[in-house]
Amino acid sequence: MQNFDFHNPTKVLFGEGVISRLPEVLPDGPILLLSGGGSIKSNGVYDQVMNTLIGRVVFEVSGVRPNPTFEKCMEAVEIIRKEKIGFILAVGGGSVVDSAKFISFAALYEGNAEDILRRQDTLVKKAVPFGAVLTLPATGSEMNCYFVISQGEEKLSGGNPLLYPQFSILDPKVTATLDKRQIGNGVVDAFVHVMEQYLTYPSDAPLQDRFAESILLTLIEEGPKSFRNPQDYKSRANYMWCATMALSGVVGSGVPHDWSTHAIGHELTALYGLDHAQTLAIVFPAMMWVMKDEKNAKINQYAERVWKIADHQDPFQGAFRKTVDFFETLGLPTKLSAYGIKEDVALKVISRFEKRGFQPMGEKGLVTLDKIREVLRVASQ
């Protein structure tokens, strides 16, 4: 096992009705309530939150869009500075929570906030505290310290230990208004988060492997139930906790990671506007295909323990097919052409990586530009 530090300070309140407990965790003083395009107003979450804030000074910024932008975040930064707000309450999906993180850094950063996006986030030493009421299980942002923000044609990610939410409030009931597209996206995003911390090489970490496999198996059991039935509270609760655990640090401590699927996926979103999880459904199986020799030992383990591929079957073929079928039954096609993308995507993606100064990716640095070209060729067929 590799050495690791593990410290996750986010307090989670989980279960039906927990939004009413907001006053227990919210500090005194004026707050900024940050939200998305209006789902919280139509599904009652906004009212539930506001009922707990009676008598409090609340400023609001709404309109954070999926794949949130730097410009929108800076709108909130201005208000925080002007009104001397000391706490941000993010109410929404991963895009709103990610924005709260970036805003929390940018509001106290004296330099150019764009620096934070350009990977100089380690220079920042303070952040406005924030908490979340999560309405969409997918990203794990509610219990991790990462954010993804778009600027112009770029989708950029960052992270810092100062950016763990102080608390996250997770009521599975509020997921009932998500449409099938968002549920499918959420299950696939969580699944791929686990896979990118699991499908690497064996590293004498059987506990982390079993953490990973338990989340994958639970998503395989509960994801389709959640997809089919918005009122199935039991499955929504299990899927929601899986998504949080998938990227909270538990699975990934002490083991190698391979975030190349996410990195390529972010480029596809930036270029073609695909949903985050759609890009993962396209890239992950193709990455598995191209890197099957390098990942052979873990692919065999994945085939046997997660998909129960019988001894006489080819583990790679079996696990590959099952993974593709799983994504597709959740409404996410795994080929670029299914999203209407027929051109040579590789040229564009590679030139974007080159411009930014490409470093080979993957658990052993074996995902080179040539491999990425190959991955996108496989995803195009």
Ligand code: NZQ
């Ligand atoms: O904007 P509103 O009106 O709220 O509608 C949203 C949005 O249209 C809607 N929605 C959310 N909760 C709802 C609801 N609709 C009905 N009922 C509810 N309860 O869902 C739509 C998508 O929301 P969004 O927040 O964009 O989705 P998601 O949670 O999947 O977040 C995606 C973003 O997170 C980033 C992605 O790149 C993308 O920008 N990621 C962040 C990560 C992290 N911080 O660790 C890791 C991930 O890999 C990911 O990259």
Ligand code: ZN
């Ligand atoms: Zn993701």
